Amino acid sequence: MDEAPQREMTFGEKAVGLTFNPSGDPRVNEVKKLYAEIIDLLKHHMNPQGGEINRMLAIAITESQTAQMWAVKAITWRY
Helix, strand or coil, rough: CCCCCCCCCCHHHHCCCCCCCCCHHHHEEEEEEEEHHHHHHHHCCCCCCCCHHHHHHHHHHHHHHHHHHHHHHCCCCCC
C-alpha cells in the first residue's frame, strides 16, 4: 500500500495544532484552517531585520491562537 508523501505543515498549521482534533469535529478543522491562514499571512509580513512591526505581528499571531482556542471551545461546548 503506497501512501502519498505528506507535505510539511505551515507555520500557521503548526501554531493552531491543525492535526489535533480528537473528536473529529469538522467545524474544529474548519476553524483551525482559517486561523492557520491568518497566522501564515501575518508571518509572511515579518521583517527579517526585526523591529516594532515584528513585535506587533507576533502579538497578532499570539492573539490569533488565543481566538482560535476560544472559537473551538465555543463550537464544541456541551454544557
